[in-house]
Amino acid sequence: MTKYLISFPSGAMDVxxxxxxxxxxxxxxxxxxxxxxxxxxxxxGIDEDVPPVLVNGDGTVKEGTYPQTAQLEGxxxxxxxxxxxxxxxxxxxxxxxxxxAQELRAxxxxxxx
Numbered sequence: 460m461t462k463y464l465i466s467f468p469s470g471a472m473d474v475x476x477x478x479x480x481x482x483x484x485x486x487x488x489x490x491x492x493x494x495x496x497x498x499x500x501x502x503x504g505i506d507e508d509v510p511p512v513l514v515n516g517d518g519t520v521k522e523g524t525y526p527q528t529a530q531l532e533g534x535x536x537x538x539x540x541x542x543x544x545x546x547x548x549x550x551x552x553x554x555x556x557x558x559x560a561q562e563l564r565a566x567x568x569x570x571x572x
Contacts, residue, residue, distance in 0.1 A: 460540060461565050462537055462539050467559050468530065473559060482557065482558055486534075486556040490536070498549070504534045505534070511523065550563045
């Protein structure tokens with residue numbers, strides 16, 4: 460089976476005032492459904508209060524990140540699914556719960572993972 464990354468930037472969420480708990484509850488319900496179905500790998504949100512750093516092979520650390528990922532924030536989910544079609548269905552469930560479109564990417568197969 461293939462692992463799929465389903466993600467969104469935090470700015471994409473459109474949550475009316477006073478409804479954040481409702482959105483959180485809906486998102487947690489989808490997570491529980493994925494766990495119950497045995498497709499959940501992991502997920503969560505990027506902690507936007509902790510700045511990203513680049514770590515080199517020698518262990519040196521540099522503040523910042525690659526330019527193309529400077530805006531990486533929001534939430535992500537990794538599911539292991541039997542097909543691209545199943546991934547689209549799960550992404551739609553997450554989009555409904557989180558009230559924003561989801562980016563869907565397939566991970567390349569690695570027999571060691």
